[in-house]
Amino acid sequence: MRPYLIPQLLDRAVERTPHAVALVEPKKGATPWTYADLDRESLRVATALAELDVGPGDLVGICMEKTVTAVAGVYGILRRGAAYVPIDPSMPRPRAEKILANAGIAVTITTPDRLGFFDEARAQAPALSRVLVTGAVPDGAPTGLTTASLASFAPELRSIRHVTGGYLAYVLHTSGSTGQPKGVAITHDNCLAFVEPATSRFSITAADRLACQAPLHFDLSVFDLYCAALAGAAVVILPEHFSAFPKKMTQAIADHGVTIWNSVVSALALLADKGGLADAKRDSLRAVIFSGERMPIPLLRRLRDILPAAKLYNVYGQTEANSSLVEEIGDIPNDDGASLPLGRPLPNFETFLIDEAGKVIDDAEATGELCVRAGTVASGGYLRDEGRSKEKFILDPRLPETGMRVYRTGDLARRDASGELTFAGRRDDMIKTRGYRVELGEVQAAFDRVAEIVESAVIAVPNPAIGYELRAFVQLSPTATLTPAEIASRISEGLPAYMVPERIEVRDALPRTSTGKIDKKALAAETT
Incomplete structure (x- = not known):
């Protein structure tokens, strides 16, 4: 019988291979967790949440760095029949408050050092009343919240009745044009309708080790965690701060025999350009999956040269419908500005x-x-946003x-x-400048054709005189010495004058969002 609830993936892995490695943290002295360990700790979380009156249909926040304990927290929330709402621990408090308030969260799992953060957030999120902390409750903890320590509970609770596949499993918040984060509400059915065909499409087995580079609030983590559980494979959890130190990500691949890499294109660019991937032990990699951003053809060629034995996959999708199209890369186009096929639909x-x-x-x-x-497709739509x-x-x-x-x-x-x-x-990247309609993606493709450019971002800045003016931010390869004028000359070979950005700025690195993508909003904010 196929699983109809996400925790059943874990249940079946425990039944089949309780002593198989489930989670690995690439840090000195860390002991891998088996599936039995993950099961036990998820039950501890579920027992604690039951004591805090969490039940089926509730939404529970989880705000902590990505660790084995965080994964146990996710499964523990699901075991209670509740849905987890990841909150990026690095996000500004006003944004966290909007998420807490929009979801009506009453209970959150977090670390002891963030108790003050949530106590202050109650002013804008009045439903918040209870916090489960992963360590000891510190002396002088805020008195406005009911606080419990996870360590004080025994792993007892297992089954939850009256929960079906139509219940919400998680709510992932994406950026909203109005400044209000959009909560994408995903059910167990929605999740498993992706996990099962994806596990089959990429032939994931118990012998695999999947690198989990994405944070929990990013939908790529769904593939990493739940496809691995379905197959009984291991997950190598890469801490969020590894993204700033790509050599640590490369070292984790080598040290832990990662077989499947799944990330946004920007993270792969970091591995290839600054992570020393070409010089590292990388023979274990059999599948490299990228999504979320346009893949520059020069970068794709470098990856093929560095990883000749690995299969490369371009995946298309959104949080609202998960990854839906897959293209296994065969011959790489000769045109550096070419767009890769989006691929064929998964079952x-x-x-x-x-x-x-x-x-x-x-x-x-x-x-x-x-x-x-x-x-x-998200059965719950956008949480509490009927119009959108x-x-x-x-x-x-x-x-x-x-x-x-x-x-x-x-x-x-x-x-x-x-x-x-x-x-x-x-549709929302089509702008007008000087009376001409311009698709920003076409301008972006011109920058992608310049081999010396590692990454670039093109943004449109309102200008009352001409409608919009174009600005570009680029990161060059370590040996490149192109000036902005030389870059403009190169891209003008394939673009009319009105599509060449008025300003091109060369930077050592481009800003990132918490999901690893280029942060175009941050760049746009700098222009105001």
């Missing part, structure tokens, strides 16, 4: 294009907005009578005569 997934009026485009060759229909949910999670225009909803990605895709899809930009 349980279907994609199609619609025009600006929301009508399905049936033409064999066409460009339109990409829609995803799948069991993974109706806008993005629409009735399937082909079969509206079924009531089945599809997700409007906002991505433009180009379909060729063979049915292959390539990314063609974002």
Whole structure:
């Protein structure tokens, strides 16, 4: 019988191979956790949450660095029939307060040093009343919160009744254009509809070791944690701060025999350019999966040279529908500015294009907005945001009578005569400058063609005189010496003058979001 709740993945791994390694932390003196260890500690969390009156349908915050204890916390929340809401421990308190308030969170799991943080957050998130800490409750802890220590509970509680696959499993918050984070509400059914075909597609077995580079609040962690559990494989947990020290990530690959790497493109660029991947022991890697950002063709060539035996995969998806399309890289295009195919749908997934009026485009060759229909599409829509949910999670225009909803990605895709899809930009990335319509993705592609550029970001800055002006930020390879004027000259070979950014700035590194992507909002903020 197939699992219908995420904790059943762990249950079955314990039944099959209780002493197999489940979690590894790449730090000195750390003892790997077996599946029996993870099971025991998740039960401890579930028992503690029961004492704090957490039950089916509740939303529980979890705010801590990614560790074996954090993973046990996630499973413990799920064992109570509740849903976990990850809160990035590095995020500013105002944003955390918005998440706490929007989700109506009453109970949070965190570390003792963050008790003061949550006590102060109660002013904007009044529902918050109870905190479970992973260590001892410190002397002088805030008195406004009911506080309990995880260590004081025995691992007893296991089964939860009256929970079905339609219950929420987790809520992941993404950036919202209004400044209010969007909570994407994912059920157990939604999650498992992705985990099962993904585990099969990448042939994950108990012999694999998956590197978990993404933080818990990023949906790539879903693949790492739950595909591994389904297969009985091990997860090598890379702490968030490793992203600032790419050589530590490379060392973890070598030391722990990582076989599957899954990350955003930016993290792979760091491994290749600053992590010493070419000089490290890397023979264990059999699959390298990248998503979330455009893959520059020069970087793809370097990865193929460094990892000739590994299969490379371009994966397309969103938090709202998870990863839906997969393309195994074969021949690499000669054009440095080429876009990789988005790939073919996983089982349980279907994609199609619609025009600006929301009508399905049936033409064999066409460009339109990409829609995803799948069991993974967030059944809960955006948490407590009915208006935005109706806008993005629409009735399937082909079969509206079924009531089945599809997700409007906002991505433009180009379909060729063979049915292959390539990314063609974002609807919200189309701007006007000097009366011309400009797709920022096309300008970005021109920078990708410059071999000396490691990474770049193109942003549009409002200018009343011309509509928008373009600015670009680039990071060069260590040996490159290009000036902004020389870069402008290079990209103007393939772009009209009105598409060449007015200002190009060379930087040692580009800012990152907490999920590892280039932080374009931070760059835009610098221009105001």
